[in-house]
Amino acid sequence: REYLFVSSRFETGQRCAAKQRVKWVRFLWQRSDFHWDGVVTGQRPTLADHKMNPASLLWTILNGVTLFFWASAAYHGRAFLFKIKLFATYSKRVPILLWHKYIRKSVRVKHQLQQVNALPDDAEVLQEREVYFVRHAESTWNEMINRGFAPQILLPKLVGGIAFEAFLLSTGNPDSKIVDAPICAEGIKQAASLREFLADEENYEDDRDWRVLNGYDGANGARAPTSVLVSSNLRRSLSTMLLGFQDRFHRRRTVDKLLVNPFLQETAINADCVSLHPRTKAVTSPTYNASSFDPPASAMLYQQFIGEETQPASENVLGDEQLMQFADWLFTQQAPTNNTGGDGEDSAAAVSRPSTFIVGGHSHWFRRFFQLCLPRPSEAGTVKDAQTLKIENGGVMAFTLQQLRVGDTVVYRVVQDSLRNVFKEFDRSRVSNSARHGDINTETKKTN
Numbered sequence: 151r152e153y154l155f156v157s158s159r160f161e162t163g164q165r166c167a168a169k170q171r172v173k174w175v176r177f178l179w180q181r182s183d184f185h186w187d188g189v190v191t192g193q194r195p196t197l198a199d200h201k202m203n204p205a206s207l208l209w210t211i212l213n214g215v216t217l218f219f220w221a222s223a224a225y226h227g228r229a230f231l232f233k234i235k236l237f238a239t240y241s242k243r244v245p246i247l248l249w250h251k252y253i254r255k256s257v258r259v260k261h262q263l264q265q266v267n268a269l270p271d272d273a274e275v276l277q278e279r280e281v282y283f284v285r286h287a288e289s290t291w292n293e294m295i296n297r298g299f300a301p302q303i304l305l306p307k308l309v310g311g312i313a314f315e316a317f318l319l320s321t322g323n324p325d326s327k328i329v330d331a332p333i334c335a336e337g338i339k340q341a342a343s344l345r346e347f348l349a350d351e352e353n354y355e356d357d358r359d360w361r362v363l364n365g366y367d368g369a370n371g372a373r374a375p376t377s378v379l380v381s382s383n384l385r386r387s388l389s390t391m392l393l394g395f396q397d398r399f400h401r402r403r404t405v406d407k408l409l410v411n412p413f414l415q416e417t418a419i420n421a422d423c424v425s426l427h428p429r430t431k432a433v434t435s436p437t438y439n440a441s442s443f444d445p446p447a448s449a450m451l452y453q454q455f456i457g458e459e460t461q462p463a464s465e466n467v468l469g470d471e472q473l474m475q476f477a478d479w480l481f482t483q484q485a486p487t488n489n490t491g492g493d494g495e496d497s498a499a500a501v502s503r504p505s506t507f508i509v510g511g512h513s514h515w516f517r518r519f520f521q522l523c524l525p526r527p528s529e530a531g532t533v534k535d536a537q538t539l540k541i542e543n544g545g546v547m548a549f550t551l552q553q554l555r556v557g558d559t560v561v562y563r564v565v566q567d568s569l570r571n572v573f574k575e576f577d578r579s580r581v582s583n584s585a586r587h588g589d590i591n592t593e594t595k596k597t598n
Contacts, residue, residue, distance in 0.1 A: 219320060226322030233319055236329050240424045243468065247419050250469035258559075259470040259522070265561045267525045274555045279480050280506040282363065282548045282572065283516050284394070285541040287337035287344075289386040290327040290443070291422035292543070324426075325441050331422040332385045332443040340544035341445075344394035347573050359548060359572050362506050365398045365406060378483065379406060381510035382414035383425045389444050390544065391510035392451040399455045407457025408510075413476040416512040417469055423512075473519050477562045480507055481553050513540035513577075516547075523551065523564045532569050535576045545574030 250256070294307045311328055318325060333341065347353050354360040361367045362377050379398075381391045391408055392399070399406055416423040426441075444452070467475060483504060520536040527534040541547055550568035554561045 219316065226319070229319060229322045229324045232324045236326075236424060236426070240329075240421060243424065244419045246468050247417065250471065256471055258474055261559060262474065262522055262561060265556050265559075266523060266563055269525075269554070269561070269563065270556060273561070276553045276555055276560070277481050278505075278553070279551045280362070280548070281480070281551050282359075282506070282508045282546055283541065284344075284391065284508060284510045284546050285513055285516065285543060286382075286384075286386040286390040286510065287333045287340035287393075288543045289331040289337060289422065290334045291331035291420065293334045293336065294328075295420075323442065325443055326426070327443060328421050329424050330385050330426040332441060333389050333445065337386065337390070337543065338393070338445045341390050341393035344390070344544045344546075344573065345396065348394065349397055354572070363395075363398075363508065363546070363572075365402055367506060376504050377506035377508055378409065378504040379508045379510070380409040380411050380414070382416065382512060382515075383410050383412045383427055384415060384423070384512070385426070385441065385444060386422075387414070387510040387512065388452070388456070389448045391508075392448050392455060393445065394544070395508075396447075396451055399451065403454065406455070408455050409457045411476060411479065413467070413472045413479065414509065414511045414515065415472070416515055417472060417518060418512075418514045470518065470522065473515070473522055474562075477523075477551070477553075480551065483507075516541060520564065523562050524566065524569075532571075533566055536569060539576035539578060542574040542577045546572040548572050 294311050295304070297307075315326060315328060348363050351357070351360045358367075365377065367377050379391060379395060381387045388408070388410070395408075399408075412425070415425055517537060517540065520533075524533050524537060527537070536547070548568070548570055550565040552563045552565060554563060
């Protein structure tokens with residue numbers, strides 16, 4: 151500790167920190183007995199003194215790497231503890247997701263699956279919302295894992311990703327390319343193509359889609375839109391929404407903010423589905439800062455256009471219950487009260503509840519939402535594709551969601567005729583397991 155204290159007084163910065171770690175390892179190496187061929191020599195032998203076989207060479211390298219890792223972890227204690235906390239969150243999250251998916255579903259989810267496939271004639275439509283699903287652009291996790299499962303393709307990328315995570319930890323960087331994976335270089339291009347599509351009115355088959363996505367859907371045009379932009383709390387979704395809709399954000403900087411809803415967090419068990427931001431804490435100011443791996447253009451957007459988080463979410467509310475909680479939120483969300491037009495005038499046309507939501511999220515979450523809110527299809531078509539296939543990265547899909555009363559309970563249903571692709575199609579390059587084996591809504595079959 152005294153050695154580190156003295157050296158830290160004269161050396162600062164990232165490069166100097168690396169020098170200190172090397173000096174620390176050298177310091178410990180010089181002052182410890184070295185076990186060579188099972189004999190404690192009390193002094194440092196050289197290669198000339200002892201013949202080294204491949205096994206002992208490998209053992210020595212592993213010892214050196216381990217010593218360097220633990221020395222770095224001790225020197226960067228906060229980053230090391232943060233990574234341990236992320237691992238604990240992931241370890242807690244996976245069993246809960248598997249429990250809710252395969253062992254015990256909530257009564258509400260079972261009722262939703264049963265009613266949406268056999269809706270009675272006396273079901274009363276309470277409200278309707280127009281929803282646009284925007285899938286995130288390609289992330290570093292997609293780039294590493296989803297490009298192919300052949301061992302010669304997957305294994306080098308996986309080993310390289312883990313080695314890079316160890317390097318980040320050794321340098322005291324709490325960021326990650328696996329946990330809460332940011333968008334990659336290809337993802338930046340996809341977000342840019344989304345931005346180009348949104349800006350050109352000629353790209354749309356329906357003029358209504360252009361007005362909604364660009365914020366011209368209110369009674370006074372751009373001054374009073376009835377659409378709200380909301381995103382998952384994962385970085386790849388945030389970056390895609392900020393980069394893709396940045397023209398709208400800049401044009402309407404006094405009105406539009408990107409809301410963050412933790413119920414939109416991806417429901418898969420992969421490591422990239424764990425958020426770097428805790429779900430259990432409410433955010434009252436823009437604290438979602440761009441990380442070192444987010445595209446440079448999004449750094450300013452993070453600071454200016456990330457709005458308040460909607461509400462804290464318990465770590466135990468996972469899986470299908472997340473989707474139901476988000477559907478509840480869609481029909482209870484209040485419109486911002488401080489909406490002002492681009493010319494500074496108050497917007498008298500602002501409504502108490504928004505009628506349209508532009509939702510940035512994830513493929514598994516979207517697909518499961520359609521399985522819960524659409525009846526089981528009898529033949530191939532858009533409904534079956536929505537329940538079995540992923541929307542392409544950066545794609546946009548629109549539909550109308552109804553809130554119905556069936557007896558004493560509330561049920562949500564997607565109007566089948568309203569389901570349409572606005573930008574890009576479904577990704578048919580990798581058919582999901584559910585589509586391959588034909589087990590769409592297996593829970594519904596068991597319930598019925």
